[in-house]
């Protein structure tokens with residue numbers, strides 16, 4: 629007796645709607661292209677928000693000035 633194939637449904641990472649993860653779903657694991665795009669945009673948005681101030685090379689360069697004898 630073979631087990632019935634499980635439903636290939638997983639909650640969409642964006643909206644939580646059960647989405648098909650079968651090969652015929654080009655937007656898997658998302659439920660739609662809209663959710664896939666939204667996830668990508670939020671990912672890029674976070675990528676732009678890297679913490680930390682911009683580094684000024686001259687600010688971290690060792691000081692070459694020294695006192696004369």
Ligand SMILES: [Zn+2]
Pocket residue numbers: 640641642643644645658659660663
């Ligand atoms: Zn979705």
